[in-house]
Amino acid sequence: MILEAAAQVFQREGLGATTNRIAERAGVSIGSVYQYFPNKRAVLHALSEQHLQQVEADLVALLHDIARLPPRWNDVVRALVTGAIDAHEKHSGMHHLLYEHTPRTAEGVGELQRLFRQLVPGIAQQLRRCSVGGPDHELTAALLVHGIDAQLHRVVLAPGGDRTPAERADALIALWSALPAG
Incomplete structure (x- = not known):
């Protein structure tokens, strides 16, 4: 769910995407994003x-x-x-x-x-x-x-x-x- 949302946000916003926008798109708290990914680069790596x-x-x-x-x-x-x-x-x-x-x-x-x-x-x-x-x-x-x-x-x-x-x-x-x- 987080990676799907991240892909959508990165596709729309490019490198300007933020973990806050990813959390918002995924419908989860920012803490949930950070539970799995320490930063935006880690999300990119997983993608x-x-x-x-x-x-x-x-x-x-x-x-x-x-x-x-x-x-x-x-x-x-x-x-x-x-x-x-x-x-x-x-x-x-x-x-x-x-x-x-x-x-x-x-x-x-x-x-x-x-x-x-x-x-x-x-x-x-x-x-x-x-x-x-x-x-x-x-x-x-x-x-x-x-x-x-x-x-x-x-x-x-x-x-x-x-x-x-x-x-x-x-x-x-x-x-x-x-x-x-x-």
């Missing part, structure tokens, strides 16, 4: 952990869906990029806030690395299946997973810019669709 768990579940399901596609790399890339965008945009109004302002912890970084290690073999399998990506499919898959992650967060989903998010997504799809045969 970030929750977001990562949701994105992980969505991306693992996406890999299973992609495995059912015909072995055409362009289709795989389009499904991968649009699926990753969809997974991240469930809280699009606060996604950038979470990415830029959530405190990084060793545990959180470890969880993210674990997710990347989970995604790489599935992407490597798709590279082999589609006969693209050069001779080292695992290396190409690692580059793709980390590259798409950075490009989504820093360009495609970032606020502002002179291109629409759809135009940015199309550019990302075009970039990764151009892998050499392998």
